Amino acid sequence: MKPLQTLFFLTLLATLLPAQSPDLPTLLTLAFQHDPDIHALSAEASAADASRHQALASLLPSLGLSASAAFQSDIPHATLTLPIGTLDLELGDTTSYQAGLLATWEWSLGMEGLARLEAARHTLTAARLLVSAHGQELTRTILTLAFRYRLSLASTQSLQAALARLQAHRERLTALKTGGLASEKDELDLLVQITQTAARIEEVEADSRLILRELALRCGLDRLEGLSIPPELLTVQAPSTLEPLRDRLTTLPAALAVEARIHTQAALLEAAKASWWPHLQVQAGGTLEYPGLSLTEDEADILFTGRIGLTWPLFTSGARTAHIDEQKARLEAARATHTRTIRDLALAFDRLLEEAHTRYTAYQADREILALAERRHAIVQEEWRQGQTPLAQLLEAEQRLREAELGVQQALYAYLLAYHQTRLFAGSPLLPQEETP
DSSP: OOOHHHHHHHHHHHHHHHHHOBBBBHHHHHHHOOOOOHHHHHHHHHHHHHHHHHHHTSSEEEEEEEEEEEOOOOHHHHEETTTTTTEEEEOSEEEEEEEEEEEEEEETTHHHHHHHHHHHHHHHHHHHHHHHHHHHHHHHHHHHHHHHHHHHHHHHHHHHHHHHHHHHHHHHHHHHHHHTSOOHHHHHHHHHHHHHHHHHHHHHHHHHHHHHHHHHHHTTEEEEEEBOOOOOOGGGGGGGGGGGGGGGGGGGGHHHHHHHHHHHHHHHHHHHHHHHSOEEEEEEEEEEEEESSSSOTOOOOOEEEEEEEEEOOOOTHHHHHHHHHHHHHHHHHHHHHHHHHHHHHHHHHHHHHHHHHEEEEEHHHHHHHHHHHHHHOOOOOOOHHHTSSHHHHHHHHHHHHHHHHHHHHHHHHHHHHHHHHHHHHHOOSSSSGOOOO
């Protein structure tokens, strides 16, 4: 399916379905369609393309149409200026008419027009690269929201499992209390944990609804019921696989856009230098002149005209020199901006990579903590069932297990987010299998 057909289909699907559970690539497509910054940058690119066409048109000859009518009379004549020429009007006994075509071509001997065309071409390239750079940022934003939503789902499942365990403990505690083996204090302590767990479930579910609402607004949908993330993005890989991506930083759209600005300013500097050269004007045309209202071969005169001129401004009160100095300064500023951009990209990548390593270490540690908490919980629960441990220790073990489960979920999605944020920052595609060797 062609890209335009795909976008049309997705837009129609978003209109017809009031609530959806699309996958992440579909959400990204919709987000690109409805992002105002993407539209603004695309409009800037269209304007740059129009400027490039104007620069190209200035190198080509122009063609004009002229027409006039002459009247011999004692009454003063009037002249009417039209976009295609001038029309002289005189009232009298004798009338003549003229019509013709005039071609004009102007060329800078210093190649100023070609330099301006080159500058316009690089400006267009920079504008398109800015669209791509913002697209990368938008992808990272949507990915962050998607992982936050998956984290809320995983946290809800862990809390619901903990709540189910507490409810089972409550049933056993009720039986023990009936037999006089448990106190009312034990029951109240258990009810406190049940209430706290249920409240946390409500809090997490409310956060997931807010995330879905933000995603729906960004994607132009009325509402979302959920979303699915491709399994490839949920696979845990070591952060060492991110190291080779450092070599891509100089090819990122943000870096290439600044580099294109350097080429633009260099071309504008050449155009400013070319203003010292003379300009050549060439005009050629043909005019058909005949008297009266009727035209015959005997009466009509065909006149061909041609003109070659050379214009060389020698003194402009220092304006050209100042313009050249301005373009030199702008070129130096563009080069400095490029150096700073490359440095900032390298620092940002280092921060993301370091965060990925830190998150991975935390995830491994939280997994070990969860394994220990599960073993301890199993031991304490068995002891409580045998009456060897008070309920307070079981509730403490439950709380530790619950926090360990939540900690693993948070550490997992924090690492996955840091890992893929680093990938996307370095210009990798959303899905790893789309990576080009």
